[in-house]
Amino acid sequence: MHLSTDIFIWIAALLTLCIYSFLYKDNPFYKFAEHLLVGVSAGYLFVIYFWNNMWPNLLIPLRDGFGILLTEGRFTGNLAALVPGTLGLLLLTRLIPKIGWISRWAFGFYFGAFQGIVITGYMQAFILAQVYGTFMKGGNPVFSLVLMGDFFTRPAWGPFVLAVSGPLMIAGVVCTLTYFFFSTEHRGFAGGVAKVGIVFLMIGFGASFGYTVMARVSLLIGRLQFLIRDWLGLIS
Amino acid sequence: MKNLTRAFTVFLFYFAATALTAAEEAEPPVTARDVPNDAGGAVDITWLASPLEKEEGFQGYDVQRRAPGKEAFETIAEITPGEAVYQDKEAEDGVPYEYRVRALPAEGPPVVLGVSGAAASGQWFNTRRTNVLVGVIFVTTVIVFFIYRAKGGAELFVRKIAGLEAVDEAIGRATEMGKPILYVTGLGDASEISTIAAMTILAKVATKTAEYETPLIVPCYDPIVMMVEKEMVREAYAEVGKPDAFDEDSVFYVTTSQFGYVAAVDGIMVRERPATNFYMGAFYAESLILAETGAATGAIQIAGTDRVTQLPFFITACDYTLMGEELYAATAYLSRDPLFLGSLKGQDWSKAVIITAMVIGTALLIVSVHLGTGFAKLFETGAG
Incomplete structure (x- = not known):
């Protein structure tokens, strides 16, 4: 056992234990770590935002522009930076209740502009590309009688998967979409198709659950490794 | 002989012309x-x-x-x-x-x-995205048509969604127990569709909590989302005639750090003991931590997200879960507002067209691979 002599590893290890103490119940150690984490992260992220966004995109272009204006009498800065800058300042009007309503202009611009920009991207990526991907894979149709014929002439696992996966995928997409059709009751034929859709969804969620749990376990292992190896020195 | 010579000459001319054209082409x-x-x-x-x-x-x-x-x-x-x-x-x-x-x-x-x-020159119109334009125009037209129908007083049917039927029950439970309601809108920023859906559901929940004077706690991950949500909750309280009952501190910013936010919300759950927890919006690795802690405190939990990888965790740890589109449909379902209702109907019939296209495409692939592939290309989009 070689206990770490690095003060920062000790701090990290003790804070890790403070957070894990929540597994027992809420306690002052957890409260301390929680408040520290919230406070430090909020402050740290504010500084990151300032230096990564406001400084290079707003303050530097204006500072340089106005600097040249004062010394050479001409403005070379990016005046367009004033638009988001002004909108950002409008958000701060919320701090003054009497004129707080002005902040809604900035919100309106933000939401409106963003929705306009993303609408084509969504249509392309989430609708057209998905429909195309349901039919075609790598330029070849996923559902073809030729693939089925291959399986019957050469019965084996590989051709079977190739022959079945396409129709299964198309059926899954159609049934799942039917489940998310809200304009009709899930009764009769539509109800049956929607039920099959739910089965497809649950199989998908089950697979996703197992996969993600494995990823979470690996995170836990990483943290335990830190405690046992880096802090306590029990393993090398 | 003369004819033969003529034919040969014509052939030579033809050959020379063909060769020349080939060379040119x-x-x-x-x-x-x-x-x-x-x-x-x-x-x-x-x-x-x-x-x-x-x-x-x-x-x-x-x-x-x-x-x-x-x-x-x-x-x-x-x-x-x-x-x-x-x-x-x-x-x-x-x-x-x-x-x-x-x-x-x-x-x-x-x-x-x-x-x-x-x-080099730039083009105003990307011809490879003509189908995107057609798609946007089609969906928009259908949505606008149904919005006008809804505004005209047409009865637009929306099927029951179990998770949303439970919203009133969950708010009532908290009111009876005299405990607060926790509303978490996830880690998405204001540009996420699921966050916008979560905010509109929050407005409806806030209307109910204002009516019953049930305390509402809304910890926020994103400062812009916090400002919009505060405005929405304030309006909800004003709408039911109780503007003074709105507590400015009920909607507050926590931190924009994923696990810092989770630690704080977990702390709120075990200390404030809310009777009802709502998790609506975009969630990532924190979904199970939040839902498990909420379940351990005995709260009734309703979740809704469009994150496919997080849905399994909500389904296992929450009482009701709104999956993907159900989250988007929630606003129309809860409010019955013609704008939202018409929009939902428009989306529904756009989905019906997509299903029809898939059935037609599959039928064409069965009849002829050439025809089916040609049909599929209508949906192909250029990367550029």
């Missing part, structure tokens, strides 16, 4: 052309592989460019053997450049393959 050794469907500033240069490639030690090609009025070509790229395409991304729009490609043998001077001219 043959692909030039170097071709430069403006990149189509781009914002400008780029020219594609292609060339036919040099016979020198077969020689040992062949070094590749160099691509040269000459601006108008300049004497000499300058090398802009060196290309490895086997490649026959280069994109000049530093061309100035409207300037007619000349491009020259040279093969570089193992020994001796470079061999000029050819020269071609082109000017």
Whole structure:
């Protein structure tokens, strides 16, 4: 056992234990770590935002522009930076209740502009590309009688998967979409198709659950490794 | 004999003309052309592989460019053997450049393959995305049509959604127990569709909590989302005639750090003991931590997200879960507002068209791979 002599590893290890103490119940150690984490992260992220966004995109272009204006009498800065800058300042009007309503202009611009920009991207990526991907894979149709014929002439696992996966995928997409059709009751034929859709969804969620749990376990292992190896020195 | 001579002459003429046309139509050794469907500033240069490639030690090609009025070509790229395409991304729009490609043998001077001219230009319309335009126009038209129908008083049916039926029950439970309601809108920023859906559901929940005077706790991850949510909750309280009951501190910013936010919300759950927890919006790795802690405190939990990887965790740890589109449908379902209802109907019938397209496409693939593939190409979108 070689206990770490690095003060920062000790701090990290003790804070890790403070957070894990929540597994027992809420306690002052957890409260301390929680408040520290919230406070430090909020402050740290504010500084990151300032230096990564406001400084290079707003303050530097204006500072340089106005600097040249004062010394050479001409403005070379990016005046367009004033638009988001002004909108950002409008958000701060919320701090003054009497004129707080002005902040809604900035919100309106933000939401409106963003929705306009993303609408084509969504249509392309989430609708057209998905429909195309349901039919075609790598330029070849996923559902073809030729693939089925291959399986019957050469019965084996590989051709079977190739022959079945396409129709299964198309059926899954159609049934799942039917489940998310809200304009009709899930009764009769539509109800049956929607039920099959739910089965497809649950199989998908089950697979996703197992996969993600494995990823979470690996995170836990990483943290335990830190405690046992880096802090306590029990393993090398 | 005379006829034979004439026929031979005609044949010679025909052969010469065909050969000439073939020579004219043959692909030039170097071709430069403006990149189509781009914002400008780029020219594609292609060339036919040099016979020198077969020689040992062949070094590749160099691509040269000459601006108008300049004497000499300058090398802009060196290309490895086997490649026959280069994109000049530093061309100035409207300037007619000349491009020259040279093969570089193992020994001796470079061999000029050819020269071609082109000017870069930007296009206003990306023809490869015509189907995107058609799709947007179609969906928008359908949505607008149904919004007008809803506004005109038409009865628009929306089927029952179990998770939303439970909203009133969950709020009532908290009211009876005299405990607060926790509403978490996830880690998405204000540009996420799921966050916007979560905010509109929050407005409806806040209307109920205002009516019953049930305390509401809304910890926020994003400062902009916090400001919008505060405004929405304030309006909800004003709508039911209780503006003074709105607590400014009920909607508050925590931190924009994922696990810092989770630690704080977990702390709120075990200390404030809310009777009902709502998790609506975009969630990531924190979904199970939040839902498990909420379940441990005995709260009734309703979740809704469009994150496929997080849905399994909510389904296992929450009482009700709104999956994907159900989250988007929630606003229309809860409010029955013509705008939202018409929008939901429009989306529904757009989905019906997609299902129909899939059935038609599949049928065409069965009848003829050629026809089916052609049909599928209607949905193909260019990357550019």
